C-alpha cells in the first residue's frame with residue numbers, strides 16, 4: 178500500500194531526505210577538519226623529536242581513520258555546488274534496508290556507508306531494477322538538489338506487493354522530468370537517471386574493444402563519459418597511471434562535454450578534439466573544416482604513399498654532389514652514390530634521427546675513394562672533412578632537419594604534388610589538395626582537422642623535429658664565405674640534431690574512448706592507434722550520421738582496430754533528445770536514402786510539429802533574425818541555427834545586429850560543427866544546400882534535424898527548394 182501524494186506529503190518526504198543529506202555534509206566537513214589536524218599533528222610528531230622513538234602507527238593509524246572521508250571531501254570540491262547534489266538517489270529494499278546513492282561514497286565514524294558511490298556494485302540495482310525484476314528493491318527515489326538543498330523527489334514503485342503500508346510514492350518519474358528541462362550551453366551528467374541498457378554499457382569490463390552504437394540522442398556520448406568515470410573507479414590504479422584519452426569531433430564539442438567528468442568527481446581524463454590529438458608531437462590546433470573534396474582526399478589511406486614520397490623529396494633543386502679536398506686531393510660523391518647512401522640509411526632510421534648515421538656513411542664512402550698514397554689516419558681524415566665549409570653546407574641541403582609542418586605545406590606546390598601523387602590521386606583530387614595548402618600563411622598556417630592526422634603520419638615517417646634552430650638554412654648557405662662564422666654555426670647545429678633515435682614522442686594511454694567514431698577517417702584511425710597501441714578501447718558512433726562518403730570504410734577501419742581483441746557490442750535503442758514529432762521527420766529523411774539506418778524510438782512527445790517554412794533569397798536574413806527572436810520567447814534555453822557552409826557568413830551578418838540580449842543563447846554553426854550538440858530550438862537553414870555541400874549528403878542533414886530537444890524549424894530558400902523533404906512533408 179502506498180499513500181497518496183499531496184503537497185504536505187511531498188514536503189515531509191523532502192524534509193526526511195534533507196536531514197540525511199545534512200548529515201552527509203556535516204560528516205564531510207568534520208572529516209576534512211580532523212584529517213587536516215591529524216595530518217599536521219602527524220607531521221609534528223614525526224618531525225619534532227628525532228631522539229625519541231615514534232611508532233609509525235600512532236601517526237598513520239590516526240590518519241587512516243578519516244582518510245576515506247577526507248578523500249571524498251577533496252573530490253567534493255570538484256563538484257559544481259550550484260547544480261549538482263552530492264546525494265541523488267535512495268533505494269528502499271524489501272528487507273527494510275535503506276541505501277543512499279551519490280556521486281562519491283561517504284562513510285560515517287563506524288565505517289557504515291552514509292552514501293554509496295554510484296559506480297559501486299551495491300548501487301547497481303538503482304539503475305537495473307525494474308518492476309519485472311525489482312532486484313529486492315521496493316522503491317527507487319531520485320533526489321533533486323541545488324547545492325546542499327533538496328528541492329524535489331521523484332519515485333518509482335518497483336514492487337508494490339512488498340511495500341510497507343504507508344510507503345510514500347511521489348513524482349512523475351525522474352527521467353521525463355530530467356528530459357524536459359531546458360538545455361544550457363554545457364552537457365550535464367545523467368547519473369541520477371541512467372537507464373538499464375545504458376548501465377550495462379557503462380559497467381562493461383574494460384578489456385578489448387567496447388562498441389556502443391545507437392541513433393541520435395540515445396545517450397551514447399553521456400554513457401561513454403560515465404563509462405570513463407566507472408573505469409577510473411573500478412580500476413583506478415591501472416587507468417590513473419596509464420591515462421584515459423577521450424576524443425571528440427571538435428573544440429566546441431569538447432567544451433560542451435568538459436563538465437561531465439568533473440561533476441562525477443573525475444578530473445584525470447585527457448579530453449582532445451580529433452584535430453588536436455597530434456598536438457603531443459607537433460605544435461598544432463586543427464579546428465578548421467576542409468571543403469568536402471579536400472577532406473575526403475586527406476582522410477583516405479591513399480595519402481600514405483603520397484606522404485612517404487613527399488618526405489623523400491629533396492629540399493634543393495638541381496643535382497647535388499659532395500666535394501671535399503684532403504691534402505690536395507679532391508674527393509667527390511656524385512648523385513647516384515648519394516642516392517644509394519640515402520636509401521640505405523633510411524632503410525634503418527627515420528630522417529630526423531639519422532643525420533649522424535648519414536654523416537658516417539658519407540665519410541666511409543669518401544674514405545674509400547682516398548688514394549693510398551695520401552698519408553692520413555682515419556680519425557684525422559674525418560676531422561679534416563667535417564671541418565670544411567663545403568661539408569657543412571652540403572649536409573644542410575642534403576639532410577636538413579625536417580619539420581612536419583613545413584613538409585606538408587609543400588603540397589601547396591602543384592608541380593611537386595603531381596610528382597609525389599602521380600598515379601595515386603587524380604587531377605581533381607590533386608587540385609583540391611594543393612588548393613587547401615596554397616593559400617596558407619607559412620608563418621602561421623591555420624591547420625584543418627584533417628591535417629592533424631597527416632602531420633602525425635609525417636612525424637611517424639621522418640621522426641620528431643630536432644630542437645628548433647633559429648637560423649634559416651638558406652640564409653646560412655648564402656653566407657658561405659665567412660669561414661669562422663660557418664664553423665660557429667655548424668657547431669650550433671650539431672647538438673640540435675642529436676635526438677634520441679629510439680625515443681617515441683607519442684603520449685600513450687591505457688584506455689582510448691572515441692566519440693562520433695563514424696567520422697574518424699582511416700588516416701585518423703592510424704593517428705589514434707599510435708596513442709593506444711596497448712590500450713583497451715570504447716568506440717561510440719552511428720553510421721547513419723556519418724559525414725564520410727563511404728561508411729563501409731568505417732566498418733573496415735573498426736575491424737582493423739579490433740583485430741583479435743575481445744569485443745563487446747551495445748546498442749542504445751531510445752532517443753531521449755528529440756521529441757517524437759521531430760524525430761518522425763528526421764528519420765523519414767535519412768531512411769529514404771539509407772534504409773539500413775539504425776533508428777531509435779523517440780520516447781517524448783511535445784505535441785509540437787516541426788515548422789517547415791519557405792522564404793525568398795532576398796528576405797532570408799531578415800526572416801531568420803525574426804524567427805530566432807520568436808524562438809527566444811518560445812523556449813527557455815539555447816537556440817541553434819544550422820547553416821550550409823556557403824551561407825554562413827551572410828547569415829552571421831544578418832543575424833548578429835538583431836540579437837541583443839539573446840546572443841548568449843544563440844549559436845550559428847554548420848551541420849558538421851553541430852555534431853553531438855543539442856539545443857532547445859533549432860533552425861535548419863536551406864536543407865537542400867546542406868545535403869549538397871557535404872559529402873555525407875542526407876546523413877549530415879539528419880544530424881542537423883536531430884539536434885533540437887523542443888522545437889524544429891526548417892527554412893527552404895527560393896522557389897523550387899525543398900527537395901530534401903520526404904513525401905510525408907511536401
Ligand SMILES: Nc1ncnc2c1ncn2[C@@H]1O[C@H](COP(=O)(O)OP(=O)(O)OP(=O)(O)O)[C@@H](O)[C@H]1O
Pocket residue numbers: 352355356365366367370371372375391392393394395396397398399400719722753754852853854855883
Ligand atoms: N538516462 C538519461 N537520463 C537523462 N537524460 C539522458 C539520459 N540518456 C540520455 N540523456 C540525454 O539525452 C541527450 C542526448 O544524449 P547524448 O548527446 O549522449 O546522445 P548521443 O547518442 O551521443 O547523440 P548523438 O548521436 O546525436 O550525438 C542528452 O541531453 C542527454 O543528457
